[in-house]
Amino acid sequence: MSEYARPEVLVDVNWVEDHLQDPHVRFIEADEDVQLYEVGHISGAVKLDWNVDVQNPLTRDFIDKEGFENLLSRWGVSNDTTIVLYGDRNNWYAAYAFWLFSLYGHADLRLFNGGRATWERAGKAYTQEVPSYERTHYQAKEANGNIRAFRDEVLAELQAPNLRLVDVRSPQEYSGELIAMPSYPQEGAQRAGHIPGAKSIPWATGAREDGTFKSADELRKLYEDKGIATENDVITYCRIGERAAYSWFILTQLLGYSSVRNYDGSWTEWGSLVRSPIER
Template identity: 50%
Template sequence: MANYAHPEVLVDTGWVKGFIGDSKVRIVEVDYDPTSNYDLGHIPTAGLIDWRKDINDPVARDIVSKSQLEHLLGRLGVTNDMKLVLYGDFNNWFAAFAFWVLKYYGVENLVLMNGGRKKWLLEELPLTKDVPSYPHATFHAKEPDDSIRVYLDYVREAMRMKDKVLVDVRGPKEFSGEILAPPEYPTEHAQRGGHIPGAKNIPWAQAVNDADGTFKSLDDLRKLYESKGVTPDKEVIAYCRIGERSSHTWFALKYLLGYPDVKNYDGSWTEWGNLVRTPIEKP
């Protein structure tokens, strides 16, 4: 991991094992479905962030507010001087989204466990079903960092600019419009299929090693993105269906490759594909 632009944001499973129970380190699993993951066994002392309930506001269709995030981290016993370690299912798909949300609110001492649950289980490292209890803490978040997030109107303009590039990280069938959502989410469709005009299709999972869920090497990542014209001299805007897969790509580009200007369009295809007269490309 030392060759990445910012290796300090990744820790390996061995490092995490060594810090289980450390009072200055809080380990947190981030799951889409805790009943199929966290509840069946998790890293000892690890807390839980339920992606659907804890970091999303389903009524506003937005991420949680600053005060909601402070309450969540306080409930997990996290203080500003602790190191917060995130890991999760689906090769850290949802853990990377939580990482992006926390960075949006200025959380600094934050790392991702490379390989997530998949690597921990492959290595047969300790698991427990015990749910920890933490004393409630006070956490102070910062004001939103809009340098890492963009909205619809911004994307409308960016798609026409040569110094910006859109990366659609969904699968090829979603990109082409053949399907409207991944098969595992049959009720979460947009009205139209296709992609934002000019977007490059680089599925998020191409950034990880299938065997253990870890990120690919620096050279492999560079080849993956530069071969599609996604280069560090451009502002990069990643999107997917609702902004979680694109946060994984945002992490890889910003922290592993060190691209200076990477943003997540978390409105993504759920917003773009449902609006009247937003332009789309579809074969």
């Protein structure tokens, strides 16, 4: 993994095994299927439920700084704790959590490369025991606006010559053939298509068949072939920002792009805005 821009953000099975009893490490499982944690999880891991732990349903936003501090304090996380995130579906939601935790400035974040699939393939055991940790007094930073984009910013920057939009949804969503993924009808929009000028680079093309990340050269080619260079200002988007966060992780952590924002309002917002421009 030394080929990546920040190889230290990825850990493997051996690293995980070596740190299962490390009091300075906290494993956090973030799954698309939130019931998997109860089926079994890595020893000592806590559960991040996206429907409960990090959403403010009234504002259609994430929890605020105070809410984030309370969450990590409840999990016994300190500011100097090494957080290792992992989950199902190629670490789809684990990468989303990595982005959110980066938004609030946690210093030492890692991703278990391949997540649950890697652990299972190695024949490692799960537990159903739910850990309990002594509460801490975690202090988050103010939200980092440099890694998050809002709709008004996207609208204002559409004609900017250095802007590159990356649509990480499926080709069918990008083309307008699908208005929403059939399994996620609650995340639909009024119209189908994509933001003008966006390039289609589906998030899953960044993973190997085993769920681990492709090599740096393979990943770099994915983006460079679509005209996405390191000097560009890049905005990723999908439906609600979760798949886009996976691509944000690839661009910033594995390839070293310095100006990448995740538009987490994404297509559920853009596709329903009155007069927002779209292409098909």
